[in-house]
Amino acid sequence: MVAVDTEHFRTLLLEERARVERALGHLHDENQGDITESEEEETFDNHLGDSAAVTYDREMDYSLEENSGHVLAAIDEALTRIDGGTFGTCARCGKPIAEERLEAMPYATKCIDCKRLEERA
Ligand SMILES: [Zn+2]
Numbered sequence: 001m002v003a004v005d006t007e008h009f010r011t012l013l014l015e016e017r018a019r020v021e022r023a024l025g026h027l028h029d030e031n032q033g034d035i036t037e038s039e040e041e042e043t044f045d046n047h048l049g050d051s052a053a054v055t056y057d058r059e060m061d062y063s064l065e066e067n068s069g070h071v072l073a074a075i076d077e078a079l080t081r082i083d084g085g086t087f088g089t090c091a092r093c094g095k096p097i098a099e100e101r102l103e104a105m106p107y108a109t110k111c112i113d114c115k116r117l118e119e120r121a
Contacts, residue, residue, distance in 0.1 A: 004087065004088040004099060006082045006087050006088070009078075009082065009087065009088070009102055009106045010079065012103075013075050013078050013079055013082075013106045013107065014076055014079075016071075016106065016107070017072065017075045017076075017079075020068045020071050020072050020075070021072070023068055024056045024068050024072070027068075040097050043113070060107065070092060072108070073108070074105075074107040075107045077107070077109070078106060078107040078109075087114070088102060090111040090114055091109040091110075091114075092110050092111075092114040092117075092118075093110075093111060093113070093114055095111055096111070096114075097110070097111045098111065099120050107109055
């Protein structure tokens with residue numbers, strides 16, 4: 001008996017993985033370009049008269065990069081679960097995770113009930 005269409009979610013996960021990797025690659029490119037672009041950015045800052053906003057964007061980028069790393073790991077784990085046949089099963093209570101939840105977050109490891117319990121704790 002197949003509870004969920006794992007091939008469908010495998011595709012979703014691979015697409016999401018590619019998207020996150022592109023985002024990470026973009027961030028890395030930007031960071032590497034700091035030295036050559038600094039002159040241009042200074043002009044940009046002065047023009048705006050608000051360098052704080054630019055700094056803020058930078059920090060946002062770093063946290064995005066961090067989160068993307070976590071998401072990539074979660075996606076890989078989900079792909080492993082597909083291969084292992086445990087995909088779509090809650091890691092805490094063992095019940096099936098709602099498909100609509102998996103559609104929104106294919107790398108979810110817990111059902112919504114357990115997730116809520118966890119967030120409350
Ligand atoms: Zn659960």
